[in-house]
Amino acid sequence: MIPAAFDYVRATSVEDAIRLLEQHGDDAKLLAGGHSLIPMMKLRLAAPAVLIDIAGIPQLDGIRVSGNRVTIGALTKHAALAASDDLRKNAGALYDAANDLGDPQVRNRGTIGGASAHGDPSADYPAVLQALEATFTLTGKSGRRELRAADFFRGMFDTALDPHEVLTQIAFDAAPNSAYVKFHHPASHYAVVGVAAALTLSGGKIGSARVAITGIGDSAFRASGVEAALQGVTASDEAAVRAACAGAARGVTARSDTFASASYRTAMADVFAARAVTRAASSR
Numbered sequence: 527m528i529p530a531a532f533d534y535v536r537a538t539s540v541e542d543a544i545r546l547l548e549q550h551g552d553d554a555k556l557l558a559g560g561h562s563l564i565p566m567m568k569l570r571l572a573a574p575a576v577l578i579d580i581a582g583i584p585q586l587d588g589i590r591v592s593g594n595r596v597t598i599g600a601l602t603k604h605a606a607l608a609a610s611d612d613l614r615k616n617a618g619a620l621y622d623a624a625n626d627l628g629d630p631q632v633r634n635r636g637t638i639g640g641a642s643a644h645g646d647p648s649a650d651y652p653a654v655l656q657a658l659e660a661t662f663t664l665t666g667k668s669g670r671r672e673l674r675a676a677d678f679f680r681g682m683f684d685t686a687l688d689p690h691e692v693l694t695q696i697a698f699d700a701a702p703n704s705a706y707v708k709f710h711h712p713a714s715h716y717a718v719v720g721v722a723a724a725l726t727l728s729g730g731k732i733g734s735a736r737v738a739i740t741g742i743g744d745s746a747f748r749a750s751g752v753e754a755a756l757q758g759v760t761a762s763d764e765a766a767v768r769a770a771c772a773g774a775a776r777g778v779t780a781r782s783d784t785f786a787s788a789s790y791r792t793a794m795a796d797v798f799a800a801r802a803v804t805r806a807a808s809s810r
């Protein structure tokens with residue numbers, strides 16, 4: 527549990543971080559909260575020669591709500607998201623996820639940018655940010671580019687980030703009727719199954735639904751069949767919501783591990799999808 531030797535440098539700005547990434551090449555890794563990277567290094571699953579610490583770059587920290595748009599700096603910690611009243615009102619799904627993530631130590635150090643960049647198949651935010659249809663801003667030496675969440679998360683521990691890019695911010699339109707629920711692993715709190723739902727409602731009926739699921743396959747995914755089936759359903763009709771959520775993980779190859787079999791994960795996807803939709807429909 528002792529990492530290989532590495533050098534440590536501190537970046538003072540995004541430009542400085544990009545310069546240091548260019549300078550050290552593939553031997554370097556960005557360090558944010560360290561709550562995924564350091565465990566990987568201790569297990570010798572990662573052995574970067576240089577850590578570029580971005581945790582002290584103030585421009586990357588904070589939650590801003592401007593009109594209908596919510597923008598979150600990549601270094602914003604889980605604890606700040608969990609304590610944000612703005613987020614509770616405008617993006618309940620992200621607020622829920624941050625409140626039920628890890629333990630206090632993880633929430634006080636880990637960041638939304640690090641959790642997204644890591645691409646863990648059992649992480650919470652990949653589902654939430656897909657249901658919110660978030661836009662990711664990536665900054666590199668040739669400038670900035672923006673990617674939709676669905677294009678950012680590519681597979682197991684795989685994202686669209688180039689090695690010399692920094693994820694700087696994540697933005698989405700407010701989704702007041704959104705929620706995230708999960709069946710968490712009892713030790714780590716990672717999602718065995720986690721479901722995020724974002725709804726539009728009219729007269730008690732679901733107008734549109736965005737439903738995304740994590741913990742089951744190689745990466746979080748949108749449950750498009752469920753989204754279509756939920757249209758026009760009365761949100762308070764629990765039986766109708768449950769029926770619409772049947773087969774939520776259809777077409778996805780579910781993982782098995784010592785804690786939950788593939789068939790159990792698949793069955794729980796339906797249950798937690800219905801719970802997420804019901805929770806999203808109740809305003810906060």
Ligand SMILES: Cc1cc2nc3c(=O)[nH]c(=O)nc-3n(C[C@H](O)[C@H](O)[C@H](O)COP(=O)(O)OP(=O)(O)OC[C@H]3O[C@@H](n4cnc5c(N)ncnc54)[C@H](O)[C@@H]3O)c2cc1C
Nearest residue numbers: 558559560561562563628636637640641649650693715716
């Ligand atoms: C005990 C424990 C329990 C946990 N439980 C949960 C849980 O229930 N749910 C959950 O979702 N997660 C959980 N996590 C993971 C946690 O959310 C981490 O904080 C997160 O995965 C990584 O964020 P970080 O800021 O610590 O990133 P780091 O560990 O510093 O970095 C992770 C990776 O992202 C890269 N990176 C970091 N920031 C950027 C950036 N801005 N731009 C580009 N690349 C970047 C790094 O180079 C590295 O490859 C848990 C972790 C632990 C240790």
